[in-house]
Amino acid sequence: MFRHILIPTDGSDLATQAVDKGIALAGATNADVTVVTVTGPFHILSTGTMQVEGTRASYDSDATAHAQKILKAACDKGSAAGVSVQTRHLWHDNPSRAIIDAALADGCDLIAIASHGRRGVAAAVMGSQTAKILTHSKIPVLVYR
Numbered sequence: 748m749f750r751h752i753l754i755p756t757d758g759s760d761l762a763t764q765a766v767d768k769g770i771a772l773a774g775a776t777n778a779d780v781t782v783v784t785v786t787g788p789f790h791i792l793s794t795g796t797m798q799v800e801g802t803r804a805s806y807d808s809d810a811t812a813h814a815q816k817i818l819k820a821a822c823d824k825g826s827a828a829g830v831s832v833q834t835r836h837l838w839h840d841n842p843s844r845a846i847i848d849a850a851l852a853d854g855c856d857l858i859a860i861a862s863h864g865r866r867g868v869a870a871a872v873m874g875s876q877t878a879k880i881l882t883h884s885k886i887p888v889l890v891y892r
Contacts, residue, residue, distance in 0.1 A: 753855040765861035843879035
């Protein structure tokens with residue numbers, strides 16, 4: 748079945764549920780897991796709260812600490828389930844592209860991702876990383892909702 752599953756997470760409740768389910772799937776299929784989180788690089792002109800409130804150094808430090816917290820939680824869950832979990836913190840302006848590239852680079856044969864299920868105007872305005880991954884990935888994608 749699947750030998751290496753990539754699970755992207757932003758630390759949200761829904762993404763955390765996808766991490767849990769992806770690790771459970773990996774345990775059932777004896778697959779390895781790579782958990783990734785993607786952080787947008789610092790931009791001087793931004794509407795992002797973390798970027799507006801601080802300097803580049805403080806943003807990078809805070810974002811790294813946040814990513815490490817998310818990734819450590821995933822590692823702990825993997826250890827508890829007896830699943831091998833590798834982690835990656837990626838810096839990229841385009842999270843969907845970073846996720847697909849990481850899956851290809853790591854030789855993953857499945858991307859297991861959460862979706863907020865936004866439709867209509869909300870999806871158009873906010874965008875959907877999951878929809879972009881579904882559209883552009885050549886690797887199978889399992890969507891948790």
